[in-house]
Amino acid sequence: MGGVGEILITLGVVLGLFVVWQLWWTSVEATAQADKVLTEFRATLPPINPAAAELRTDDPPVPDPVGYGETIGTLVVPAWYGLTNNAMPIAEGTGMDVLDQAMAGHYETSQQVGDVGNFALAGHRRTHGNSFRHVDDLEKGDQIIVETAQTWYVYEVTDHEIVTPDQVDVVAPVPHHPDQKPTERLLTLTTCHSLTLGEYGNDHRWITYATFVGWMDRADGTPDQVR
Amino acid sequence: MYAWIFRHLPGNTFWRVVQSLVLVAAVVTALFLWVFPVIAPYLELLGGDPAVG
Numbered sequence: 001m002g003g004v005g006e007i008l009i010t011l012g013v014v015l016g017l018f019v020v021w022q023l024w025w026t027s028v029e030a031t032a033q034a035d036k037v038l039t040e041f042r043a044t045l046p047p048i049n050p051a052a053a054e055l056r057t058d059d060p061p062v063p064d065p066v067g068y069g070e071t072i073g074t075l076v077v078p079a080w081y082g083l084t085n086n087a088m089p090i091a092e093g094t095g096m097d098v099l100d101q102a103m104a105g106h107y108e109t110s111q112q113v114g115d116v117g118n119f120a121l122a123g124h125r126r127t128h129g130n131s132f133r134h135v136d137d138l139e140k141g142d143q144i145i146v147e148t149a150q151t152w153y154v155y156e157v158t159d160h161e162i163v164t165p166d167q168v169d170v171v172a173p174v175p176h177h178p179d180q181k182p183t184e185r186l187l188t189l190t191t192c193h194s195l196t197l198g199e200y201g202n203d204h205r206w207i208t209y210a211t212f213v214g215w216m217d218r219a220d221g222t223p224d225q226v227r
Numbered sequence: 228m229y230a231w232i233f234r235h236l237p238g239n240t241f242w243r244v245v246q247s248l249v250l251v252a253a254v255v256t257a258l259f260l261w262v263f264p265v266i267a268p269y270l271e272l273l274g275g276d277p278a279v280g
Binding site for chain 1: 228229255258259263266267268270276277278279
């Protein structure tokens with residue numbers, strides 16, 4: 001076999017290995033890291049009270065902002081049970097160093113969880129834990145739950161849209177209306193999407209909107225879909 | 228190239244095969260741990276930044 005042929009075959013094999021690395025190995029590393037962060041975070045929390053309780057609809061407590069990379073809480077998406085790691089840490093910031101650890105990253109310019117405005121999160125679609133891989137499975141009314149040290153916050157999906165990556169207005173306090181004063185409590189998920197490659201591309205962004213439906217003090221109980 | 232390496236490995240065929248597998252494993256490990264993480268940002272086909280802005 002000629003040397004040129006060997007080099008071409010080698011390049012082909014290396015490219016194949018790169019795909020394996022990106023689709024499989026990055027997730028192995030990232031989910032291990034996310035599990036570690038989750039375990040450490042939960043170790044600092046009081047034990048879960050498994051009782052059922054009514055969701056409260058008065059003004060929820062709003063946690064203080066934390067520093068870049070610090071853990072805010074946990075993102076639980078019951079519709080993703082059995083599909084991906086459906087409980088993932090939420091950390092402050094949307095840098096790749098945060099997102100590559102299979103965590104949801106909180107846009108630093110967006111509001112805190114429970115606050116009036118937009119609690120906006122970014123996560124990988126494929127690779128690095130496939131954090132938001134099944135975002136396209138979410139339907140209107142599906143719950144998105146945020147767990148913090150003191151509180152459960154329950155949101156329900158209202159809508160989604162596919163936008164170009166420069167559409168930063170989707171994480172504004174009032175999405176698409178950066179000048180308006182917010183009156184609602186929203187949660188927004190942003191992740192990669194491709195018009196041609198679906199979950200495998202990143203030429204667009206998949207944006208899922210959810211609206212706040214209630215909260216629960218951890219001491220009082222646990223939301224139905226988490227128990 | 229590969230035939231040349233194989234010929235220059237010491238021992239009988241069995242040991243040469245074993246050494247070849249070790250070499251392949253070492254190369255794959257180096258690619259996974261050091262090479263791919265460095266080049267991944269330049270090949271944003273799959274991974275990409277999922278944030279807007």
